Amino acid sequence: MSAFVHGFPFDPAYGRTLDELLAIAAPAPPDGFDTFWRDRYEAALRVGTAPAVGPQEDARDGFRIFGVSFTSVGGLRLGGWLVLPAEGPVRYGFVIGHGYGGRQEAGRDVPLPLPGGAAILPCVRGMGARSRRPGIPGDADRHVLHGVE
Template sequence: MPLYDLSIAELRAYRGEVVRPDDFDAFWSATLAEARAVPLAARFEPFDAGLKIVEVFDVTFAGFGGHPVKAWLILPRQREGKLPCVVKYIGYGGGRGFPHEHLLWPAAGYAVFVMDTRGQGSSWSKGDTADPVGSDPAHPGFMTRGILSPETYYYRRVFTDAVRAIEAARSHDAVDGARIAVTGGSQGGGISIAASALDGSLKALMPDVPFLCDFPRAVGLTPRDPFPEISRFLAVHRDKVERVFATLAYFDGVNFASTDSTPALYSVAIMDTICPPSTIFAAYNAHAGAEKAIREYGFNDHEGGGAFQDRAQLDWLSGRI
């Protein structure tokens, strides 16, 4: 895949094309207040995953609308005192999968809390959480479900679930609630940016090749799904363009990053044709924190840094939580 986006110099200066709604903060404050009016009711049930050196819990907690959301909590069996915790979100189409898929952080001495993504988990990794909310007419996939209003858009539910997942992780006796980081790749990276800004008290943010950033540029630039789900929807609903992008502004990683001062380590792949590098730099450059860094992988597509980024995260997070 050749270089197709801006030059490296332009990327490092790019600020994005997103307009922040005047009521952005009020919208999310009201959304979270509504969710928190329902008891979190987090349940941690011991789960036999066939893994001897970690302890696994099958978690259920109340997300958006009080809907049950599944997760895994995985802890090192040998531990002293409360553990720092990494809350992990999953890429587009995937679910929480199996516990043995999430052993990096427990192997490094952290707790890991892996949130299932409602309605997903049947494309490449299995999920166990339904999305009981319906939608207006939508293009196949998740990107256009309820897209004609911020109140009904699919990611309002997902981002609310993500904040409640942090609260569920904090509620476990083995977790130090003051030492929590969030991470995820692609969609999981976009969710982590939103969750970090909305929680407002995390120790670290590690979005890996994050999705859901700078919608105005991404939708017209990349040829590979999921962003083109939106352009195909608009090709049919020609009269809904302004309305759609007005909705998306409430869910754009650039707008979340601009309010977040959490220490952050981003990654970007310069040949990424799913999450264009300019859209990731837009979020990174907007990030309000003074302590931030971005790892660039100049010859990679959406696989990004892979194991190299795993090691970079391990090194960067050490001593921060």
């Protein structure tokens, strides 16, 4: 098969073909991996999120944008944005995450939902305009390893 086709300014395939990339097996998970993530999931299910929707901050492209805050694991209040249709009922729901660059404002870096859609655009703990916290690095290089022992 030919080389892996991409539009990046670097070689994400490390010189391998697509077939070679697909043949690479995933490594074995570290000890306790399943238990750790199962426990995190169960802890998240027990959180009373207590969402609070703030005043409307923007209106564009057929949507109204509000600030939102909610409680996360460990009682930490985080924030983000809630996007609702300007008119009519909500027919779809979306959660739109972000990468390690965080999110500074709602929807400018991603398309808004389909017509009739609503979305929450949360900022993860320590990152983005709405969830910065003392003691949690906000830059990608340090954030990705924060708390990893």
